Amino acid sequence: MNQSDVKHIAGSAAPQGVGASVERKEDRRLMSGRGQFVGDLRLAGMWDVAFVRSPVAHGVLKGVEKPAGQEAAVFTMDDMPGVRPIRAVSGLPGFKPSEQWPLARGKVRQVGELVAACIAPTRALAEDIAQAVYADIEELPAVVDMVGARTAPPALVHDEWGDNIFLESLVDGDLSSIADAPIKVRRHIRTARQCMSPLEGRGVVCQWDSRLEQLTMWSSAQMVHINRQGLSECLGLDSGQIRVIAPDVGGGFGYKGILLPEEIVLAYLCMKLGRPLRWIEDRREQLIANANCREHDYDITVYANRDGRLLGIDCEATVDSGAYSSYPFSACLEAAQVGSILPGPYKMERYRCKTWSVASNKAPILPYRGVARTGVCFALELMVDAIAREAGMEPIDVRLANVVRPEEMPYDNITKKHFDSGDYPRVLRMARDAVGLREVRARQKAGEADGRRIGVGFAVYCEQAAHGTSVYFGWGIPMVPGHEQCRARLNADGVLELSIGAHSHGQGMETTMAQVAHQILGIDVARVRLSHGDTGQSPYSTGTWGSRSMVMSGGAVAAACKEMARRVKQIAAKMAGCDTGALKLAGGMVFEGDVPRMSLAEIAHVWHRAPQLLPADIDPAGLEVIAGYKAARDTGTFSYACHAVVVAVDTELGAVEILDYAIAEDGGTLVNPMVVDGQIIGGTAQGIGTALYEEMPFDENGQPLASTLADYMLPGAPEVPAIRIDHIETPSPYTEFGQKGIGEGGAIAPPAAIANAINDALRDMGVEVTESPVTPRRLLAAIAAARKGVAA
Amino acid sequence: MKTLNLTVNGQAVSAAVEPRTHLADFLREHEGLTGTHLGCEHGVCGACTVEIDGAPARSCIQFAVRCEGATVRTIEGFEDDAVMRQLRAAFSAEHALQCGYCTPGMLVTARDIVMRLPHLTGAHDEARIRVELAGNLCRCTGYQGIVRAIQRVLRQRAGIDAA
Numbered sequence: 001m002n003q004s005d006v007k008h009i010a011g012s013a014a015p016q017g018v019g020a021s022v023e024r025k026e027d028r029r030l031m032s033g034r035g036q037f038v039g040d041l042r043l044a045g046m047w048d049v050a051f052v053r054s055p056v057a058h059g060v061l062k063g064v065e066k067p068a069g070q071e072a073a074v075f076t077m078d079d080m081p082g083v084r085p086i087r088a089v090s091g092l093p094g095f096k097p098s099e100q101w102p103l104a105r106g107k108v109r110q111v112g113e114l115v116a117a118c119i120a121p122t123r124a125l126a127e128d129i130a131q132a133v134y135a136d137i138e139e140l141p142a143v144v145d146m147v148g149a150r151t152a153p154p155a156l157v158h159d160e161w162g163d164n165i166f167l168e169s170l171v172d173g174d175l176s177s178i179a180d181a182p183i184k185v186r187r188h189i190r191t192a193r194q195c196m197s198p199l200e201g202r203g204v205v206c207q208w209d210s211r212l213e214q215l216t217m218w219s220s221a222q223m224v225h226i227n228r229q230g231l232s233e234c235l236g237l238d239s240g241q242i243r244v245i246a247p248d249v250g251g252g253f254g255y256k257g258i259l260l261p262e263e264i265v266l267a268y269l270c271m272k273l274g275r276p277l278r279w280i281e282d283r284r285e286q287l288i289a290n291a292n293c294r295e296h297d298y299d300i301t302v303y304a305n306r307d308g309r310l311l312g313i314d315c316e317a318t319v320d321s322g323a324y325s326s327y328p329f330s331a332c333l334e335a336a337q338v339g340s341i342l343p344g345p346y347k348m349e350r351y352r353c354k355t356w357s358v359a360s361n362k363a364p365i366l367p368y369r370g371v372a373r374t375g376v377c378f379a380l381e382l383m384v385d386a387i388a389r390e391a392g393m394e395p396i397d398v399r400l401a402n403v404v405r406p407e408e409m410p411y412d413n414i415t416k417k418h419f420d421s422g423d424y425p426r427v428l429r430m431a432r433d434a435v436g437l438r439e440v441r442a443r444q445k446a447g448e449a450d451g452r453r454i455g456v457g458f459a460v461y462c463e464q465a466a467h468g469t470s471v472y473f474g475w476g477i478p479m480v481p482g483h484e485q486c487r488a489r490l491n492a493d494g495v496l497e498l499s500i501g502a503h504s505h506g507q508g509m510e511t512t513m514a515q516v517a518h519q520i521l522g523i524d525v526a527r528v529r530l531s532h533g534d535t536g537q538s539p540y541s542t543g544t545w546g547s548r549s550m551v552m553s554g555g556a557v558a559a560a561c562k563e564m565a566r567r568v569k570q571i572a573a574k575m576a577g578c579d580t581g582a583l584k585l586a587g588g589m590v591f592e593g594d595v596p597r598m599s600l601a602e603i604a605h606v607w608h609r610a611p612q613l614l615p616a617d618i619d620p621a622g623l624e625v626i627a628g629y630k631a632a633r634d635t636g637t638f639s640y641a642c643h644a645v646v647v648a649v650d651t652e653l654g655a656v657e658i659l660d661y662a663i664a665e666d667g668g669t670l671v672n673p674m675v676v677d678g679q680i681i682g683g684t685a686q687g688i689g690t691a692l693y694e695e696m697p698f699d700e701n702g703q704p705l706a707s708t709l710a711d712y713m714l715p716g717a718p719e720v721p722a723i724r725i726d727h728i729e730t731p732s733p734y735t736e737f738g739q740k741g742i743g744e745g746g747a748i749a750p751p752a753a754i755a756n757a758i759n760d761a762l763r764d765m766g767v768e769v770t771e772s773p774v775t776p777r778r779l780l781a782a783i784a785a786a787r788k789g790v791a792a
Numbered sequence: 793m794k795t796l797n798l799t800v801n802g803q804a805v806s807a808a809v810e811p812r813t814h815l816a817d818f819l820r821e822h823e824g825l826t827g828t829h830l831g832c833e834h835g836v837c838g839a840c841t842v843e844i845d846g847a848p849a850r851s852c853i854q855f856a857v858r859c860e861g862a863t864v865r866t867i868e869g870f871e872d873d874a875v876m877r878q879l880r881a882a883f884s885a886e887h888a889l890q891c892g893y894c895t896p897g898m899l900v901t902a903r904d905i906v907m908r909l910p911h912l913t914g915a916h917d918e919a920r921i922r923v924e925l926a927g928n929l930c931r932c933t934g935y936q937g938i939v940r941a942i943q944r945v946l947r948q949r950a951g952i953d954a955a
Contacts, residue, residue: 023884023885024884024887026892027880027883027884027889027892028880028884029892030889030891030892030895031867031880031883031884031889031892031895031896031899032827032867032868032871032880033825033826033827033828033866033867033868033896034827035827035892035893036826037826037829037893039820039826039829039830040820040826042824122821124810124812124813197931198891198893198931199829199831199837199839199891199893199894199929199930199931199932200829200831200891200893248891248892249891250829250891250892250893250894251890251891251893251931251932252891253931282833283831283832283833283834283837505891506890506891506892506932507890508890674887675887677887678887678890678932678933678937681933681934681936681937682890682931682932682933682934683934684934685933685934685935686931686934708832708834708836709832709834709836709837709929710834710836714929714931716922716925716926716927716928716929716935717921717922717923717925717926717928717930717935717938717939718919718922718923718925718926720922720934720935720936722918722936722939723934723936746934
């Protein structure tokens with residue numbers, strides 16, 4: 001290859017490294033119907049599983065009658081001797097563990113709890129059998145209201161506890177010095193129970209390999225190594241007997257970051273019967289049995305000066321954790337975090353927060369994009385607007401008066417959260433100007449021709465992401481993240497194979513991890529292949545959660561590629577007879593000074609296929625690397641944003657239309673800005689669902705009342721506006737490229753910003769909504785209450 | 793079991809199916825065409841959208857046996873289609889997919905919008921395009937990339953923007 005060819009290769013390509021909006025490598029297969037999701041797998045002899053689920057929320061399971069002639073196709077917990085219950089124990093003092101049997105034993109504690117598994121050659125036939133199974137259940141009173149569950153329990157979810165409280169926690173503080181603050185506002189704020197709803201539900205396929213004595217499980221999962229660990233514990237298998245693979249996964253958002261009872265049942269039956277089995281969750285199962293999240297209740301008081309300066313917060317927060325502690329995040333994932341993150345991005349002198357993780361007869365609460373932050377942001381940011389109204393100030397100015405300032409960075413807040421970097425006032429001003437606050441105020445004064453009322457709302461948050469060992473070990477849950485690792489291999493043809501234990505299910509990591517490799521090695525992203533989410537191939541990882549992948553897996557890929565670069569240069573230096581210090585990598589070539597000497601493929605060819613050319617003292621580790629990464633400080637990156645929204649409210653219909661939506665955001669260094677914007681916009685659309693549409697109501701018997709997507713409302717294209725994003729990039733001082741985790745942020749602020757906008761629109765009517773989602777029913781009730789002169 | 797004869801992606805197909813089997817299950821389980829995805833199986837999410845006799849339809853609420861004599865085209869049947877080629881390029885350029893689960897159904901609907909409403913080329917037509925997309929849910933993208941991709945192809949095909 002001559003020099004002009006090299007220049008062509010190195011010079012003609014569009015930028016591919018950190019900061020480039022590279023189109024995604026994964027798109028082609030997904031757009032052609034060639035993606036491979038778990039429901040697309042076909043194994044010879046595979047049968048389907050349909051589950052019998054509890055029709056009641058709480059009851060004593062007295063027996064299961066199998067249909068005559070079908071006994072061999074129906075399995076209960078008694079048919080699975082030796083299988084242990086799921087136990088996700090937190091080490092926090094006072095935590096009460098629950099035992100979740102994969103198939104119910106003794107009691108059922110939620111509608112949809114697994115009672116029996118039925119197998120047949122097709123799902124339809126398996127459902128026929130399931131329909132003929134009779135579960136003899138003596139119904140008990142259901143625990144439905146989370147505050148009542150702890151103050152006046154109608155029943156005990158777990159009889160041996162004596163109450164319904166998984167965990168009570170307290171961040172204590174003395175508020176006596178601010179008791180007489182000029183502004184003191186108290187509110188009762190609630191967020192509804194929601195169902196996180198990736199378009200693909202869960203699904204499990206498994207197969208027993210009698211030669212390897214190994215179970216292979218394909219699961220629509222975010223954290224395959226954690227699933228393997230949990231399966232090993234519950235099934236009593238050694239870890240080497242289990243391989244978990246996440247194929248293409250149709251969205252996760254936290255819903256697929258747990259160990260499933262269905263996985264345990266399928267694994268056991270697959271081994272017992274020697275037959276591949278499949279279970280694909282349908283939408284009804286997802287809604288009524290599995291996908292609960294977000295239900296919070298706040299009794300919150302804020303104290304401030306007349307100039308809007310926040311003095312302190314006093315809060316009692318209750319989270320409805322549902323029937324069981326799910327694995328690995330446990331039942332106190334949300335409530336225990338509320339106490340530490342409620343202060344948000346604000347400075348204050350005094351703080352106290354008491355929280356309860358309450359057990360109820362509902363599906364276990366699971367992590368959903370934003371985990372706890374969405375509820376916390378809703379509570380806190382509604383209170384900031386309440387302070388603004390009391391102080392007679394613009395809400396954005398109250399925020400400007402209280403956020404941490406750039407010259408104070410890095411900053412340890414009142415709950416010892418370590419803000420790594422940033423300019424919070426700047427994003428507030430950017431968001432304010434993006435929606436044109438002054439123009440909105442003028443428009444409000446002028447009034448609308450159609451009689452609707454205009455309002456503007458803001459919400460600011462910070463998103464602790466990629467937090468590691470020092471944050472998690474204190475929780476004592478079954479998973480503590482340590483170093484993240486990547487395996488890298490440079491093949492003889494110059495293709496770079498990377499393997500990580502995290503999983504990409506929309507985040508575009510097959511592209512962005514290749515961009516990281518390009519940044520270090522100069523290799524074309526088209527020559528990089530990423531394997532992800534396969535315990536058989538990858539180093540251990542806690543997986544994809546907590547907006548951590550670009551920081552942690554990206555850092556690990558960079559570490560592996562740096563080591564690969566060292567080894568490539570070592571071989572190249574020997575071949576070229578020069579010093580490694582004189583070599584650099586670019587455009588897939590090794591350069592000596594400005595002179596291209598050989599390609600990565602030529603070097604790899606020597607290692608793999610012409611080792612006779614290598615000197616005797618070559619590093620025997622060769623071109624296969626496992627390298628690990630941990631951020632320089634593992635308390636997390638803090639990305640942050642301000643959302644600004646303008647709404648029009650129809651006070652007759654209770655309808656809310658979003659007229660404008662702008663976001664000012666700081667995610668540090670952006671590896672692929674197109675992908676980052678996609679995450680923010682997608683998260684915001686989910687947040688709009690939380691704000692206005694999505695709710696899983698329950699009746700007094702604990703029956704979930706939405707069982708289809710016709711009554712569980714997800715926002716469609718007409719409900720989501722075009723969203724404008726402005727970025728600033730303050731690099732994190734602690735991460736490889738300065739990147740910060742941003743995957744969840746979009747979903748945090750919309751309920752707060754939208755409710756604030758609605759309250760702004762209806763301010764002179766005395767209307768204040770304090771509960772999400774703000775459905776027409778709730779909004780009309782708040783308007784009616786204001787007209788009667790009582791609080792909503 | 794009933795015998796069913798229809799055309800799938802240009803191929804004549806004859807199969808014995810249960811009357812209760814819906815078209816999506818028939819396509820996925822009998823024909824191996826797993827590009828057609830199931831999101832809700834009650835006709836709301838649109839992931840299973842295919843073409844039946846040239847028009848988009850939700851295959852999860854259509855019994856297979858009702859498709860006797862019909863011509864069905866799934867996402868796998870658009871490999872030689874010029875409009876779909878444009879849409880795929882635009883979807884990638886506008887980041888109109890993340891997890892990709894809704895994408896096959898979304899592309900079939902998008903192609904129908906482009907073919908049926910070629911005049912929606914103005915910025916003010918965005919609201920109409922969003923209404924046309926109301927039968928296809930996406931949980932990842934917030935729809936913005938999808939809307940822009942469709943707008944891009946509409947403008948390319950109208951000769952307003954270069955392809």
